[in-house]
Amino acid sequence: MTTLVMPPLAPLLALLLALIFWFFPASSLFAKLSLPLAMLSVAALWICATPAFSAWLGGQLGKPVEDPQAVPQAVVILGGGRYRDEKSGNERLSATTLERVTRAAEMAPEPLPILVSGGRVYERERASEAELMAALLQKLFRRSVTWRENCSRTTAENAVNSAAVLHDSGIESVVLVTHWWHMPRAAKVFARAGIQVQPLPVGSAEELLPRAQTGLLRWLPSAAAMLRTQVYWRELLARVWYYWRPLPPVREC
Structure with a gap:
C-alpha cells in the first residue's frame, strides 16, 4: 500500500x-x-x-533526541535487508545492512557486548538476518556477538524483541547503529520499549547534496x-x- x-x-x-x-x-x-x-x-x-x-x-x-545521562551497556545493530540469489540459493546481506555492520565494527566501543536484530521476512529464507550479521562480524571483523534477535521483521519488532533480551540481562542503555535517516524513528521506538539510546548513525544529513550537484544541476x-x-x-x-x-x-x- x-x-x-x-x-x-x-x-x-x-x-x-x-x-x-x-x-x-x-x-x-x-x-x-x-x-x-x-x-x-x-x-x-x-x-x-x-x-x-x-x-x-x-x-x-531531523535528528534523534539523545539522553546525555545514558551510559551504554551494549551495542545494538539493526538489520536493513537481505536478498537471496535464486540461482545459487545463497543468502546475502544488503548494502544497507553491510554499512551498518561495518559502522558498528569500526566505531562502536569494543568492550561492549553486541546484539544483532533481524529475522526472516519469508519462510523460504534459511538463515535469519541476525545470523548473517553475526557471521559477518565474526569472520570479517573478529567481533563476537552476544545476542542474536532472530524473530523481528519491522523496526517496532526490533525494539520490542531487543528490549526483552536486553532487560533479561539487566541492560537499560545501548549504542544504536542504523542509518541516519532511520535513526530518529528507531531511537524513539527503542525509548518507548524502555531502552535508552546513544545514536551511532551511518552517514549524516550533511551528505544529502553532493558538492558536484550545485546550481542548475540540483x-x-x-x-x-x-x-x-x-x-x-x-x-x-x-x-x-x-x-x-x-x-x-x-x-x-
Whole structure:
C-alpha cells in the first residue's frame, strides 16, 4: 500500500488517469481536467527525481533526541535487508545492512557486548538476518556477538524483541547503529520499549547534496535522487504510522 502514495508510482498513476480522462467527451469536466492533471503529474515526477528535492525531504527527518545521562551497556545493530540469489540459493546481506555492520565494527566501543536484530521476512529464507550479521562480524571483523534477535521483521519488532533480551540481562542503555535517516524513528521506538539510546548513525544529513550537484544541476532529475526520495518519503510515512500505533507484543519465531 505504501508504494501507491510514493514516487514514481503515484505520479505515474495520476498521469494514466489523465490519459483516461482525455477520452471522455470534450464538454465533460473530466476531459477538461486531463491536461492540468497530466502537467501536474509530470511536474511532480520531475521534482521528486531532483537532488534539490530529495535533499530537502531528507532534511525534514531531523535528528534523534539523545539522553546525555545514558551510559551504554551494549551495542545494538539493526538489520536493513537481505536478498537471496535464486540461482545459487545463497543468502546475502544488503548494502544497507553491510554499512551498518561495518559502522558498528569500526566505531562502536569494543568492550561492549553486541546484539544483532533481524529475522526472516519469508519462510523460504534459511538463515535469519541476525545470523548473517553475526557471521559477518565474526569472520570479517573478529567481533563476537552476544545476542542474536532472530524473530523481528519491522523496526517496532526490533525494539520490542531487543528490549526483552536486553532487560533479561539487566541492560537499560545501548549504542544504536542504523542509518541516519532511520535513526530518529528507531531511537524513539527503542525509548518507548524502555531502552535508552546513544545514536551511532551511518552517514549524516550533511551528505544529502553532493558538492558536484550545485546550481542548475540540483534541479536535473537522476535515478539516485529518486531513490533517495523514495527512502525518505517511506521513512516519513512510517513515522506517522508509528505515532498512532501501539508497540507490538514480543514476536516469537
